[in-house]
Amino acid sequence: MDLLRGFLTFFALLNAASWAALAAAWAFRPDWSERLPMQLGTHERYRKAAPAWVRLAVALTGFWTLAAGLYLTAGHNTAALVVIALFTAAAACLIVAIGAAAAVYRALKPEPLPITLEGGQQPL
Template sequence: MDLVRASLSVFALLNAAGWAALAAAWSFRPEWAERLPLELGTHERYLKAAPVWGRLALALTGFWALAAALYLTVGHNTAPLIVIGLFTAAAACLIIAIAAAGAVFRALQPDPLPVAMEGGQQPL
């Protein structure tokens, strides 16, 4: 069981480090966005939304760091109040990440295409 706990902690810490690197890239060097995986940032809309992406990555960094702390502390005669606090903080980071993902979605929506009416048609 300790091997599973240790491997989950390493996974969570690597995830936190990756999201922290993305948060730093989007927050401090938006021009580096072209070098990010999956071509995130090669379009003008992505470059304008870099601060929103940074907030999302920062919230996910907090979640994964707290998840790693949970994996390391649970089951080692830890006070229940500490476990509840870590779990609540991780849940709060996840809720913030969901809100940040909604902000990213709104920021990346393209402008609606203009609609031209035919001859005598009335708009709906």
């Protein structure tokens, strides 16, 4: 079980480091977004949404860091208040991440196509 806990902690810290690196790149060097995989950031609308991406990446960094702390502390002789505080903080980071993801979606949402109604049709 300690091996699994160690692996999960390493995985969470690796995720946290990755999201922190992305947050730093989007915050300080938005032009680096062209180098991201899957051509994420090559379009102008991705570049305009860089602040929203930063908020999302920071929230996910916080979540994964707290998850690593949970993996290290839960199950040992840790005070219940510590585990509850870590769990609550991780949940708060996820709630912030959901809000940041919604902001990213709103920023990247394409313009609707113009629709012309046929004669006699009513708009919905």
